[in-house]
Amino acid sequence: MAVPIRTAAAALCAGLVAALLTTAPARAEQNEHVWSVSGPQHKAAPRVQVTLDDGTLSLEVSRAGRTVIQPSPVGIVTEQADLSRDLSFLHRKDRLVDERYRTKSGKRLDRRVRMNETRLSFATATGARLDLVVRASADGVAYRYVLPAGYGDVLGETSAFDLPPDASAWLGTYRVDNEGQFAQYTAATAPTGEYSDQALFATDGGYTLLAESDLTGTYSGARLVHDKGTGTYRIKLADGRIHTDGPLATPWRVMVTGDLATVTRSTFTDDLAPASKVADTSWIRPGTVLWTWLAGGKEAGQSLTAQKAYVDYAAERNWPYEAVDAGWYFKADEWDTTDPNWQTDSWMPELVDYARAKGVGIIVWIHQRDLDTPEERAQWLPTLERWGVKGVKIDFMNSEAQPMLRWYDAILAETAAHHLMVDFHGSTIPKGIQRTWPQVMTLEGVAGEEKRTNTAAHLTTLPFTRNVIGSMDFTPGAFQRVGLRPNSDAAEVGLTVAYESGQQMFAGTPESYDERPLARAYFDQVPAAWDDTRLLTGRPGQEAVLARRSGDRWFLGGVYAGTARTAEVPLTIGPGRWLVETVEDGADGLVRNRQVLRGGDTLGVDVMANGGFAAIACPWRPGTSSCHR
Numbered sequence: 001m002a003v004p005i006r007t008a009a010a011a012l013c014a015g016l017v018a019a020l021l022t023t024a025p026a027r028a029e030q031n032e033h034v035w036s037v038s039g040p041q042h043k044a045a046p047r048v049q050v051t052l053d054d055g056t057l058s059l060e061v062s063r064a065g066r067t068v069i070q071p072s073p074v075g076i077v078t079e080q081a082d083l084s085r086d087l088s089f090l091h092r093k094d095r096l097v098d099e100r101y102r103t104k105s106g107k108r109l110d111r112r113v114r115m116n117e118t119r120l121s122f123a124t125a126t127g128a129r130l131d132l133v134v135r136a137s138a139d140g141v142a143y144r145y146v147l148p149a150g151y152g153d154v155l156g157e158t159s160a161f162d163l164p165p166d167a168s169a170w171l172g173t174y175r176v177d178n179e180g181q182f183a184q185y186t187a188a189t190a191p192t193g194e195y196s197d198q199a200l201f202a203t204d205g206g207y208t209l210l211a212e213s214d215l216t217g218t219y220s221g222a223r224l225v226h227d228k229g230t231g232t233y234r235i236k237l238a239d240g241r242i243h244t245d246g247p248l249a250t251p252w253r254v255m256v257t258g259d260l261a262t263v264t265r266s267t268f269t270d271d272l273a274p275a276s277k278v279a280d281t282s283w284i285r286p287g288t289v290l291w292t293w294l295a296g297g298k299e300a301g302q303s304l305t306a307q308k309a310y311v312d313y314a315a316e317r318n319w320p321y322e323a324v325d326a327g328w329y330f331k332a333d334e335w336d337t338t339d340p341n342w343q344t345d346s347w348m349p350e351l352v353d354y355a356r357a358k359g360v361g362i363i364v365w366i367h368q369r370d371l372d373t374p375e376e377r378a379q380w381l382p383t384l385e386r387w388g389v390k391g392v393k394i395d396f397m398n399s400e401a402q403p404m405l406r407w408y409d410a411i412l413a414e415t416a417a418h419h420l421m422v423d424f425h426g427s428t429i430p431k432g433i434q435r436t437w438p439q440v441m442t443l444e445g446v447a448g449e450e451k452r453t454n455t456a457a458h459l460t461t462l463p464f465t466r467n468v469i470g471s472m473d474f475t476p477g478a479f480q481r482v483g484l485r486p487n488s489d490a491a492e493v494g495l496t497v498a499y500e501s502g503q504q505m506f507a508g509t510p511e512s513y514d515e516r517p518l519a520r521a522y523f524d525q526v527p528a529a530w531d532d533t534r535l536l537t538g539r540p541g542q543e544a545v546l547a548r549r550s551g552d553r554w555f556l557g558g559v560y561a562g563t564a565r566t567a568e569v570p571l572t573i574g575p576g577r578w579l580v581e582t583v584e585d586g587a588d589g590l591v592r593n594r595q596v597l598r599g600g601d602t603l604g605v606d607v608m609a610n611g612g613f614a615a616i617a618c619p620w621r622p623g624t625s626s627c628h629r
Contacts, residue, residue, distance in 0.1 A: 033051060033053065033089065034050070034051050034052075035049070035050045035118065035120055036048060036049045036050070037050075037094075037116050037117075037134050037135075038116065038136050039114075039115070039116060039138045039139075039141075040096065040114050040115070040116050040136075040137075040138075042138040043064075044063065044064060044138070044258065044259075044262075045063075045136065046061055046062065046063045046068060046136060046205075046255075047061070047062050047063065047136070048061055048136055048141045048143075049061075049062070050074070050120060050132065051071065052089055052122070055086040055087050055088070056073070056075070056085050056087070057073070057074040057075060057084075058071040058072060058073055059071070059074050060072065061205070061208075062205055063205035063206055063258070064205070066205040066206075067164060067204050067205050068203055068205035068206065068208050068257050069161055069162065069163065069208065069255060070162040070163065070164065070231070071162065072159075072160050072162040072232075073159065073160050074132065074143070074158070074159060075157065075158035076130070076147070076154065076157045076159075076250065077154070077155045077156050077157070077158070078147070078151040078153065078154050079152025079153050079155065080128070080150070080151045080152040081126075081128035081147075082124070083122075083128060083130040083145070084158040086125055087122040087123070087130065088123055088124075088125075089120070089121075089122055090122060090123055090129075092118060092119065092120050092121070093121075094116070094117065094118050094119075095116075095117050096115070096116060096117070097113060097114070097117050097135065098113065098114055099112075100112055100113070101275060101276070101435065103434065103435060104286060104434075104438040104439075104529065105286045105434065105438075105441055105442075105529050106270065106434060106471065106500065106502070106529075106530070107265060107500060107530060107532075107548075108530060108531055108533060109529060109531060111267055111270070111271065114138070115136060115137040116135065116137075117133065117135045118133070118134045119131055119132070119133050119134075120133075120134070128151065129147070130145060130146075130147060131145070131146040132144075133249075135252075135272065137268060137271065138258075138262075139256060139257070139263070139265075139266040139268050140254060140255055140256040140257055140258075140266060140268035141254075141255050141257065142213065142252040142253060142254045142255065142268070142272055143252065143253050144214075144249055144250050144251065144252045144253065145248075145249075145250045146247070146248070146249045147247065147248045149245070149246045149247045151248075152244075153241045153243050153244060154219075154220075154237075154241070154248070155240070155242075156237060156240075157235045157237065157250075159235040160233060160235060161224075161232070161255075162231055162232045162233075163201050163231040163232075163233065164187060164204070164231055165187055165188035165230070165231040166187070167186060167201045167202060167231065168185075168186060168187075168201065169187045169190055169200070169201050170183070170184050170199070170200040170201075170464070170540045171195045171200075171224075172196040172198065172447075172465070172466075173193060173194070173195060174194040174195050174196045175196075176399055176400070177398050177426045177427070177444070177445070178196055178427070178428065178429050178444075178445035178466075179444070179445070179446060179447045179451070180196055181453070181454065181455070181458045182457075182458050182461040182465055182466075182540075182541075184457070184461075184540070184541050187231040188228070188229055188230060189228065190226055190228065192226060193225075193226065194223050194224065194226075195223065195224040195225075195233070196223060196429070197211060197212050197222045197224055197235075198429060198465050198466055199233065200263075200461075200464055200465050200540060205257070206257055206258050206259050206260075206262075206263075207257065207259065207260050207262075207263045208256065208263075209255070209257075209263055209266075209464070209465065210224065210233070210254065211255075211256060211431070211468075211469050212252065212253065212269075212431045213251060213252040213254050213268075213269040213272040213431050213432040214272060214273050214274060214431065214436075215251040215405065215432070216251075216405060216408075216409055217402060217406030217408065218248065218249075219237075219242055219250055219402065219405070220237040220239040220242045220400065220401060220402045221238045221401070221428060222236065222237055222251070222253075223238070223400075224236070235253070238399070238400045238402070239402050242402055243402065251431065252269075252432075254268065254269055256268045256269070256469075260464065260538060260539075261534070261535040263468060264463060264464055264468060264533075264535040264538070265533055265534060265535065266468060269430065269432050269468075270430075270432055270435040270470070272432055273432025274432075274435070274436045275435070276435060276436060276437075276438050277436055277437060278438055278439060281438050281439075283419045284421060284438055284439050284441075285361075285390075285421075286441060286502040286503060286527075287319075287320035287321050287361075287503065287528050288319050288321070288503075288504045288523065288527075288528055289319065289320075289321040289322065289363060289504065289505045289506065290313060290317075290319050290321070290322045290506055291323045291325070291475060291505035292307070292310050292322070292323060292325055293323075293325035293326065293365075293450075294449065294480075294481070294507040294508070295310070295480075295507070295509040296310075296509075300325075301326050301327025302327040302328065302332060304350065304351060307322070311351070311354060311355045311358060311360050311362075312358070313510045314355075314360045315355075315358035315359060317513075317520070317523070317524055318359075318524060319360070319506070319524075320360065320361060321360065321361045321363055321390065321503065322355060322360050322361075322362060322363070323363040323364075323365070323505060324348070324351070324362060324363070324364050325365040326365050326367075326395075328346070328347075328348060328364065328365070329346060329348075329366075343379070343383055348362075348387060348389070349387045349388075352387050352388045352389060356388060361390035361391070362390060363389070363390055363391040363392070363421070363423070364389050364391075366380065366392055366393070366394055366395070367394075367396055368394055368395060368396050368397050368407075368426075369396070371394065371411060372407060374410070377411065377414055381414055381417075381418040384418070385418040385419055385420060389420065390420070390421060391421030391422060391503070392415065392421075392422055392423070393423040393425060394422065394423070394424055394425070394427075395425040396425070396426040397424065397426055397427050397428070398426050400428050405428075408428070412433075412436075412437045412439075416437060420439065421439050421440075421441050421503070422437075422439055422441065423441055423442050423473055423503055423505075424440070424442075424443040424444065424445075425444040427443050427444055428443070428445060429443060429445035429446075429466065429469060429470070430443055430469050430470020430471065431469070434470050434502075440502075441471060441501070441502035441503040442471040442472065442473040442502050442503050442505075443473060444472075444473045445472070446462065446473070448472075448473065448474040449475040449477075449478045449481070449485065452484050454486055455561070456486045456487055456559075456560070456561035456562070457541040457542075459486065459487060459495070459559050459561070460538070460539075460540065460541055460542055460544045460560065460561045461541050462474070462499065462544075463498055463544040463546055463559075464538065464540045464544065465540070467499055467500055471500055471501045471503075472499055472500065472501055473501050473503070473505060474495065474501070475505040475507040476492055476499060476506070477492060477493075477495075477496065477506040477507050477508045477513075477519075478492070478508050478512075479492060479508045479512035479513070479516055480508055480511075480512040481507075486610055487559065487610050487611065487612060488585045488608050488609075488610060488611035489516060489585060489589070489590055490583055490585040490590060490608075490611055490612050490613045490614065491558075491560070491585075491610070491611050491612025491613070492519075492612075493518075493519045493523075493557075493583050493612075493614040494556075494557035494583075494612040494613055495557060495559060495612075496522070496526050496557065496614070497526060497548055497555045497556060497614060498544055498545075498557035498558065498559050498612075499557075500530065500533070501528065502528055503528060504526070504528045506523060516590055518591070518592050519583065519590060521628065522614055522616075524628075525555075525616060525627075525628055526555055527550040527555070529550070530548040530550055531549045531550060531551065532548070532549040533547070533548050533549075534546070534547045534548075534573065536569050537568075537570060542561055542562065543559070543567070544558070544559050545558040545559075545567075545569050546558075547572075547573055552619055553616055553617065554573045554578075554617040554618075555614075555617075556569075556582075556603075556613075556615035556616070556617065557613075557615075558607070558612045558613045558614070559612040560607050560611055560612050561610055562609065562610070563609050564608045564611070565606075565607055566604055566607070567604070567606075567607045567613070568602050568604055569602065569603040569605065570600070570602055570603075571600060571602065571617070572600060573599055573617060574599045576598070576619060576620075577596055577599075577619070577620040578596070578597055578598070578599060578617045578619065578620055579594065579596055579617065579618050579619075579620040579624050579625075579626075579627055580594070580596070580597055580603060580616075580617045581593070581594050581615060581616050581617075581626065581627050581628075582594075582603075582615040583614045583615065584605055584606060585607070585608045585613075594625075603615070616628070
């Protein structure tokens with residue numbers, strides 16, 4: 001029977017519309033099962049390619065046509081739906097993410113975000129829906145899963161990262177406090193085990209740092225699982241079951257990628273995170289801190305007299321904060337036991353008033369167990385605010401499981417409400433937290449100065465791994481720990497710049513500072529918030545020299561592993577003539593050298609074995625003799 005012309009035309013039109021819905025969003029793509037997205041308007045931007053093959057998804061990343069991440073599995077499984085297989089493509093939606101925001105701390109305060117976003121929608125044969133949201137920027141790519149309500153708890157992800165087996169790899173063994181040391185392998189030769197989700201790889205396409213962003217109590221923290229002999233690193237979640245009772249957007253799986261300078265300078269994990277939830281941030285003030293734990297230990301923590309002496313020293317140096325560590329609210333005769341009468345019997349209000357009169361703010365340590373219920377927080381946080389305490393150092397979370405992440409959600413909102421800056425220890429690592437909650441000045445999550453087994457190679461790896469993703473409370477400056485740290489005094493000074501922290505906690509004793517007046521004078525100058533950050537030279541595990549700008553001055557911090565040498569540092573901090581004052585190791589202690597260089601010249605510094613240096617560079621004019629102010 002003949003088909004009416006009008007019906008045939010309608011069928012043809014419907015077919016064309018269906019074809020356009022499938023292929024139009026991927027205009028230049030020849031295969032309807034392959035979709036790509038690249039960073040906007042940047043010739044070196046990474047490119048993501050998502051492929052649907054026989055119902056399963058994979059994702060690969062390249063840069064300038066060279067491999068960054070090989071095709072890697074993508075998928076998520078819930079109680080009600082297996083969204084890792086038997087998928088069919090529905091449609092694609094594209095948009096440009098273009099934002100500006102300002103932070104209170106970090107590598108630079110003013111941020112510009114430009115990312116291309118592609119949302120690919122899929123369905124299983126039973127109608128279960130999955131949206132894969134992919135973003136690409138000049139310095140990274142990321143993806144997340146978005147699910148409707150009604151699919152039950154999440155049982156796991158099939159997400160993984162497949163690296164070329166011979167890719168260089170710098171990995172930290174996973175610990176719940178994120179304090180594993182970094183060591184170098186290749187992607188395939190790394191031992192079988194679990195690694196922290198802050199792993200750095202070098203491939204033909206450049207460097208890639210795996211990370212995570214926008215992690216909250218709606219989900220569970222991720223770590224990497226690896227089997228020796230392969231280049232595959234699988235995502236393992238802290239919980240075997242993640243409870244969810246509504247629509248779900250998972251955290252971003254992040255690949256910060258580019259040359260080493262791009263990765264080091266990147267704020268990509270912050271850029272992916274939600275905007276600040278704190279409307280008034282005027283009370284949030286980064287600054288250097290006289291920290292008293294390594295300086296005085298338990299005795300200092302329980303002594304008002306000792307703490308007043310530390311306040312006096314901070315005031316003399318114009319250091320804005322002093323941190324009182326563990327012990328101040330413990331029973332005098334029972335260490336680690338909370339005094340039930342701490343609100344009425346504590347000497348802390350007296351110390352806060354004493355410090356305030358001298359222009360010093362007080363930060364106090366508190367154990368997480370004393371803040372783990374709403375009732376406890378309602379007792380502690382308003383009291384600390386009423387006393388005039390400026391910030392809290394909260395310790396011993398030691399978990400990235402969903403219940404602890406829900407605790408983070410609560411404490412972040414409540415510390416903001418009570419105008420308390422936060423330093424997390426024994427904690428998760430930054431995953432966009434400092435954009436959303438700018439009162440978070442720093443987090444530990446690092447094998448820092450307290451560790452007795454750190455290596456110089458570990459110290460030179462941190463600027464390219466842990467510190468890329470956010471502020472890091474390494475606590476430099478513990479000059480008194482000779483023999484317990486692997487580096488020289490000049491390198492220890494340089495750590496205050498090489499490592500970024502919104503509260504830079506100086507870990508030394510007043511006596512050790514006075515014995516090293518050049519270090520002390522440098523600490524008097526160094527800020528804790530920066531207008532810009534640049535990598536001048538470096539290689540993970542070998543050397544790292546970072547320059548950070550505050551106003552018209554650049555502060556330089558260099559750390560090295562290995563033999564003594566004359567380090568050659570390109571002074572790529574801008575045109576013109578610069579006075580450069582360096583603090584270096586000399587035969588009899590620290591020495592200061594001054595020279596005038598042009599931007600782009602090479603700065604030569606004599607570095608001892610496992611040594612380093614610190615420097616200040618300021619615009620030079622006739623008559624300029626010092627960068628100190």
